[in-house]
Amino acid sequence: MEKSRVLVVGGTGYIGRRIVRASLAQGHPTLVLMRPEIGLDIDKLQMLLSFKAQGARLVEASLDDQAGLVAAVAQADVVVSAMSGAHIRSHNLHLQRKLVEAIKEAGNVKRFIPSEFGMDPSRMRHALEPGRVTFDEKMEIRRAIEEANIPHTYVSANFFAAYFCPNLCQMRTLLPPKEKVHVYGDGNVKAIFVDEDDIATYTIKSIDDPRTLNKTIYIRPQENILTQNEVIAKWEKLSGKVLEKVHVPADEFLASMKGCLTNFEIGEDGAEATLLYPEVQYTRMDEYMKIYL
Template sequence: MEKSRVLVVGGTGYIGRRLVQASLAQGHPTFVLMRPEIGLDIDKLQMLLSFKAQGACLLEASLDDHASLVAAVKQVDVVISAMSGAHIRSHNLKLQHKLVEAIKEAGNVKRFIHSEFGMDPSKMDHALEPGRVTFDEKMELRRAIEEANIPHTYISANCFAGYSCPNLCQLRTLLPPKEKVHVYGDGNVKVVFVDEDDVATYTIKSIDDPRTLNKTIYLRPRDNILTQNEVIVKWEMLSGKVLEKIHIPADDFLASMKDTDFPHQVAVGHYYHIFYEGCLTNFDIGEDGAEATLLYPEVEYTRVDEYIKQYL
């Protein structure tokens, strides 16, 4: 079967650049949106040029220029948006409504994957302020996609390993703790950790698969469904050093939001749902979803202990 032509929007971002690489690796004709708004960001420009050297095609279009966006979309079969929804970086989820309008007008797109890649927002209607804004905006976009009858796949990738494994799930750092580690509650809530390159691999695998059409695909690698305590033990075994554990009750953790910056408040709320409530694993996948590692057992995903070895 001929491979779909793929357009990645946000291709220079944290997940976007991995999606571009995965699309090229899996043999898809790959296009990357190059926005004139890039200005003097030399790092992004050079990354785009490196994609071009690897065989990707750069399509110049602006989210503020509807006609150029429609023209870009008409050249492909699949559109994947990786625009940032992380408040610690940049938060651009609402801009994707312009992409929905362009896809709707173009009328040729066989699959749209918009920027989710975290916990399933449809399970988060109880989410705490201010972090719930992320889920509300993602659900608003889902409604726009479905009202426009755009074929789609939603990707629920859970916790990115780089943000949550080497630091043993600590906030405000990406590095492993040296002496002490904060443990959320009893540390025994099951969480799902996924290597970011694997997120991209599974996402690209899904785009031509009729089993994933108009469904939510959950990434739940069995060996990476771990408690915080289990992640800590893996690090202690690798490093040969036992850390002091400081357990934080739920009320104390939520109280730590007070008088902090907005991104930190968002992160505390999200971590509460993940590490205290267990929102990533406390539900079964229904008929409107599927699990990626079962769909694609041929993918050799990265285990948590393999991932954190590089931080020794």
């Protein structure tokens, strides 16, 4: 079967660059939107040029130029948006409305994957600020997609490994603690940790799959469904060092989150990525953490 042509929007971002690499690796004709707003950002420009050297085609268009954006979208079968969803830059998510409008006008796109990739926003109504605004904006984009009758797939990958695993779920750092670790509540709330490259791999595998059309795919690697205590134990085994545990009472932190990340059944409107694509050898978290030793 001929591979779909993939247009990646936000291809120089944290997830976007991985989406581009995964699309190329899986043999898709890959286009990357190059926005004139890049200005003097030499790092982004050099990344785009490196994609070009790997076989991607750069398509120049601005989100503020509807005609140009429609022309860019019309060159692809699938559009993947990886625009930043960090709450400090959450206005970028709203810019996807322009992308939705362009896809609707172009009329040829067989699948749109909006920028989500973290927790399923439809299950995060309890979230607190400042993160809540990001989930609300993602739901607004979902409504716009569905009202426009655009074929879509939503991707939920829960916790990005680099942000939550090597630091043993500590706040305000990305590095493993050296002497002591804060344990939230009893440390037994389960979460799902996913390697960011695996997120991209599963995303691209889903784009031509009829089983994922108009559904949410949940990336749930069974060996990466871990409690904080289990993550800490893995690090202690790898490092050979036992950390002092400082317990933070549940009523001070994560009380409202308890059990919300893994305790729901996937219904008919969803699918589990590791079951759909068992051939993917996903990264286990003990392997992921080895680079931090």
